[in-house]
Amino acid sequence: MTEEVLEKEKKEIAKQYKQLLKISYRTLTAEDKKLIRSAFDIAVDAHKDQRRKSGEAYIFHPIAVAKIVASEIGLDATSIAAALLHDVVEDTTYTLTDIERMFGENVARIVDGLTKISKMPYDGDVSLQAENFRKMLLTLNEDIRVIIIKIADRLHNMQTMDSMPSQKQVKIASETLYIYAPMAHRIGLYNIKSELEDFGLKYTEPEVYHDILSKIKDSKEEQDAYIEAFSKTIRDTLDAEKLSYTIKGRPKSIFSIRRKMLAQNVSFDEVYDKFAVRIIYKGDRENEKFLAWKIYSIVTDHFRPNPIRLRDWISSPKSTGYEALHITVMGPKGRWVEVQIRSERMNEIAEKGFAAHYKYKNKEKDDGGLEDWLNKLQDTLENSDISAVDFVEEFKLNLYAKEIFIFTPKGDLYSVPKGATALDFAFSIHTEVGLHTRGTRVNGKLVPLSHELKSGDQVEVMTSEKAKPSANWLDYATTGRARSKIKSSLKDEKKQIAADGKEILVRKLKSLKLSLDERTINQLVVYFKVKTSLDLFYRVGAGIIDNPKLKEFAAQRSNALMSFIKSKIRKPANPDEVNKDEITEKYDQLVFGKEEDKLDYKMSNCCNPIPGDDVFGFVTVNEGIKIHKQNCPNALQLQSNYSYRIMSAKWIDSTQREFKAELKISGIDAVGLVNDVTKEISNNLLIDMKSVHFDSNDGVFTGKIVVVVKNKTILDNLVQNIKKINGIDKVTRV
Numbered sequence: 001m002t003e004e005v006l007e008k009e010k011k012e013i014a015k016q017y018k019q020l021l022k023i024s025y026r027t028l029t030a031e032d033k034k035l036i037r038s039a040f041d042i043a044v045d046a047h048k049d050q051r052r053k054s055g056e057a058y059i060f061h062p063i064a065v066a067k068i069v070a071s072e073i074g075l076d077a078t079s080i081a082a083a084l085l086h087d088v089v090e091d092t093t094y095t096l097t098d099i100e101r102m103f104g105e106n107v108a109r110i111v112d113g114l115t116k117i118s119k120m121p122y123d124g125d126v127s128l129q130a131e132n133f134r135k136m137l138l139t140l141n142e143d144i145r146v147i148i149i150k151i152a153d154r155l156h157n158m159q160t161m162d163s164m165p166s167q168k169q170v171k172i173a174s175e176t177l178y179i180y181a182p183m184a185h186r187i188g189l190y191n192i193k194s195e196l197e198d199f200g201l202k203y204t205e206p207e208v209y210h211d212i213l214s215k216i217k218d219s220k221e222e223q224d225a226y227i228e229a230f231s232k233t234i235r236d237t238l239d240a241e242k243l244s245y246t247i248k249g250r251p252k253s254i255f256s257i258r259r260k261m262l263a264q265n266v267s268f269d270e271v272y273d274k275f276a277v278r279i280i281y282k283g284d285r286e287n288e289k290f291l292a293w294k295i296y297s298i299v300t301d302h303f304r305p306n307p308i309r310l311r312d313w314i315s316s317p318k319s320t321g322y323e324a325l326h327i328t329v330m331g332p333k334g335r336w337v338e339v340q341i342r343s344e345r346m347n348e349i350a351e352k353g354f355a356a357h358y359k360y361k362n363k364e365k366d367d368g369g370l371e372d373w374l375n376k377l378q379d380t381l382e383n384s385d386i387s388a389v390d391f392v393e394e395f396k397l398n399l400y401a402k403e404i405f406i407f408t409p410k411g412d413l414y415s416v417p418k419g420a421t422a423l424d425f426a427f428s429i430h431t432e433v434g435l436h437t438r439g440t441r442v443n444g445k446l447v448p449l450s451h452e453l454k455s456g457d458q459v460e461v462m463t464s465e466k467a468k469p470s471a472n473w474l475d476y477a478t479t480g481r482a483r484s485k486i487k488s489s490l491k492d493e494k495k496q497i498a499a500d501g502k503e504i505l506v507r508k509l510k511s512l513k514l515s516l517d518e519r520t521i522n523q524l525v526v527y528f529k530v531k532t533s534l535d536l537f538y539r540v541g542a543g544i545i546d547n548p549k550l551k552e553f554a555a556q557r558s559n560a561l562m563s564f565i566k567s568k569i570r571k572p573a574n575p576d577e578v579n580k581d582e583i584t585e586k587y588d589q590l591v592f593g594k595e596e597d598k599l600d601y602k603m604s605n606c607c608n609p610i611p612g613d614d615v616f617g618f619v620t621v622n623e624g625i626k627i628h629k630q631n632c633p634n635a636l637q638l639q640s641n642y643s644y645r646i647m648s649a650k651w652i653d654s655t656q657r658e659f660k661a662e663l664k665i666s667g668i669d670a671v672g673l674v675n676d677v678t679k680e681i682s683n684n685l686l687i688d689m690k691s692v693h694f695d696s697n698d699g700v701f702t703g704k705i706v707v708v709v710k711n712k713t714i715l716d717n718l719v720q721n722i723k724k725i726n727g728i729d730k731v732t733r734v
Helices: 003-022 030-046 060-073 077-084 096-103 105-118 126-141 144-159 166-187 190-204 206-240 254-264 288-302 344-352 354-360 369-381 388-400 422-429 431-435 480-511 518-527 533-541 547-558 560-569 635-641 673-682 712-723
Strands: 245-251 275-281 325-330 336-343 403-407 413-417 437-442 445-447 459-463 588-592 601-603 615-619 625-629 646-653 659-668 688-697 700-709 728-733
Touching (some): 030 060, 030 077, 030 096, 060 344, 077 105, 105 144, 144 166, 144 190, 166 190, 190 206, 190 254, 190 344, 206 245, 206 275, 275 288, 275 344, 288 325, 336 344, 413 422, 422 437, 422 459, 480 533, 480 547, 588 615, 615 635, 625 635, 659 712, 673 688, 673 700, 712 728
Parallel strands (some): 275 336, 601 625
Antiparallel strands (some): 325 336, 437 459, 588 646, 615 625, 615 646, 659 700, 688 700
16 A cells, blocks of 8 residues: 555544544533543554455544444543444454553443444344344443444444445345344434434345435425425414524435335325425423424414324423424425424434433433333343343334323323233333233223223223233233233243142152152153143143043053053153243144134145244135234235135144133022132132123022133032032033
């Protein structure tokens, strides 16, 4: 490389450094500038022999990341220094100890977090990628700035990916859409999130990206003229009111236009809100709310608003801290236009997220939005029962869901994702409230736990110490938080029943002159066709494996020849496997419709569903019911054209399935008889009472009870116990 080129590079590096100090969002003190200068000098020295794939000096990358951190995100001097040093420990001879000695504990901790993230392997394996995402989120607990600088690092990588091989471009772009864009969204970095999504689309679907980009460019002139005509109409009135403001037209991101085209199944020209008009006004904290509504009334005086498209994020800010007033109005030429009304403070928060929050934070009234989110996230991260892939999917599901606002009877306001149920709301108040929910009232009326909430509902959650989650609750909950807590609780309950089952098994085997050792457990596991000891103990605790079945096992075991044949037919379970928490596929069954009917079915070849997949049944003309996965390539076509032939279907474990049974009771009417009957049922933890109806006529008592039980043994015991109650004459199963 020539002296001239090197000299040119040195000048460019010095120029970039001066720019970095100039564009910082924060006011930098002399101490701050000294810290940034030291970090800059070390970074230049550390990377002096390194070059990027494009051929330029490597130091331009950390400087670019530091500029994003300083201006676009607006973090402090510590973060700017850490951004300059973010690759030093990983790529050069400098160690973390050196960084701590020179720059202190804070910078070293952030650099360490960034180094850990960059060392995470990624080879396209979704579950590995998801696990890495979970680990990355754990670094939030150390310092949220780690993730923010990592997002800035990823943004610059995406901006400079042209010289990379296409295979690597697709890999990095996919990871960006999967992990980094959702993170930027959640921290409130909307501009960066949009940029990451657009770049992600550019490399994953280049043809689509360039097609939409060229169409936006083609229509830019016409769009600018339209925005100017729209703005001119309201500008005169805003000026007359002596308001200080700016009006900007902002095209929607390419990624969001693409998402609308797919969601609404329309072409580019049919997407009606391809741009938004933003009115940013000056106003202090005391009167900014008043001014927002004043501007709202001026806009709606000129253009008719769409009443169902009003979004008031000023009275109730989003959980990300976003504040604005959004209205959609009918503009000139009969076109819908989204108008966003924000104060300068709100605009900074929308663009800078966390950093602007910090700048505007009111010392008396601490803004806990981010803290609340971090606490909820930590709660989910600590739940090891949920798989990494499920965690990521639920994180993203809750992230992109539109929010609705719910009131408690005391008037407290909570935000929950759109589509949330009454049970979800109970868990959003507190985990303990959710786990002990007995019922819910919405606007004063009792509603099922599965009731979908609407914005503005007043919800009262009734709790009871005795109430606890059942498997059905997973059908009632939609949010990741609620579902993970329910799953965790069900596993704990299963373990408790299994622990009781183990004690019962020891006693029962003792009476059969057998001891419960590892060999016997393995034989029982094989004999009862279960996969693990936990399943075995659970089935004993739930009464599925009862005395007669254990006697049959003992008789089989005493026959040495039979034991020998069985061991040849089926290899005993590996003792290492015995403690794993799994359910054997042997018991997986499909049931159809609300009544959970067992019907004959065939698996479809187009998507090859397996037990556990989300599926539905399709009634064919000649082949009976065919099973398809919910995400089958043919699913949309079948569901839209032949909806009358679709049957809901779900997998159940037949040995742990709950059955509905109806009992008819008759006898002589007596005081407290109803109480005695219901007490007998509610005292048994393995029985769930669904409906009760009693009649008394001329001293004769009749009743109908619907219960849900796990097996016939439990039901038979219940019938016998009810018969023992004084006054009961007959108990029959309908």
